Amino acid sequence: MCGNLTAHIVLSRMSTASKVTFGLCCTASVGIIGYVHYKQAYDREQLHLGVVRDIERRERRKAENVYVLQQQTELAKELRRGITTIRENNT
Numbered sequence: 001m002c003g004n005l006t007a008h009i010v011l012s013r014m015s016t017a018s019k020v021t022f023g024l025c026c027t028a029s030v031g032i033i034g035y036v037h038y039k040q041a042y043d044r045e046q047l048h049l050g051v052v053r054d055i056e057r058r059e060r061r062k063a064e065n066v067y068v069l070q071q072q073t074e075l076a077k078e079l080r081r082g083i084t085t086i087r088e089n090n091t
Helices: 002-013 016-090
Strands: none
16 A cells, blocks of 8 residues: 555656656567567467477388388399399200
8 A cells, every 4th residue: 555655656756748758668568578578478379389380290201211121121122033043044
């Protein structure tokens, strides 16, 4: 109660220009604080999306590597069959 009374006395003794300046400063401060909180939440979300994209990229690469490995395995089998066929024909 005492703090509220003191603020009332101080505000009643301030000039109109001082009150306007004080109000604008308070409004600007609240705006800046609000923007910083918004920007922080936005940046955190962007970082999270980056992690999600990295995980998806890793999964895609893994699937591609498995596919390439399967193709190489099939080609190696065909090559072995071809070499075996050539050796059988030569003997």
